[in-house]
Amino acid sequence: MLQQLLKDRNIILASGSPRRQQFFKDLGLDFTIQVKDTEERYPEHLQRTAIAEYLAQLKANAFTDLQPNDILVTSDTIVWHKNQALGKPKDAAEAKNTLAQLSNDTHQVITAVCFRTTKTTKTIHQVSNVTFKALTAEEIAYYVDTFSPLDKAGAYGIQEWIGYIGITHIDGSYFNVMGLPVQLVYETLTQLATS
Helix, strand or coil, X not given: CHHHHCCCCEEEXXXXXXXXXXXXXXXXXXXXECCCCCCCCCCCCCCHHHHHHHHHHHHHHCCCCCCCCEEEEEEEEEEECXXXXXXXXXXXXXXXXXXXXXXXXXXXXXXXXXXXCCCXXXXXXXXXXXXXXXXXXXXXXXXXXXXXXXXXXXXXCCCCHHHHHHEEEEECCHHHHHCCCHHHHHHHHHHHXXX
């Protein structure tokens, strides 16, 4: 259905994330993948949703040669916990430390998505609250050593083992925690296709 609405548009997904790419395939979209290296730094005064939106827009700004029928989609996910943004861990030790911080507590997963055409830019975001049980040091070590979650904000993937055994409650979109608020993306692309 959405694919038909967008048949004359060229959708560019600027993400190397296999999860985001799979979501676009599952939506039935024809799209190309173009990734431009962007240093993911943001002004220190930004907090929560403003950080994710800034980074999604920063990635979009790297594309300066859009064509009239292009829709560029960029995205960024952060984990917000105790007034601090937790990004992707640099190594296994940092991943274990991050999961120890999230253990037995609730954090927010914030994903922002920026849609850019030659005429307009629209940025959306979604926030999900995720609660972990008290994770043991052995559980954390097993997960980090077995799954190597260094490419994930907050050092975990909800769809992996740690999500099965550790997450006790989610308030919000499960897919947002995986890295893309799919329902909002669908709505926004529908609006762009019909505007």
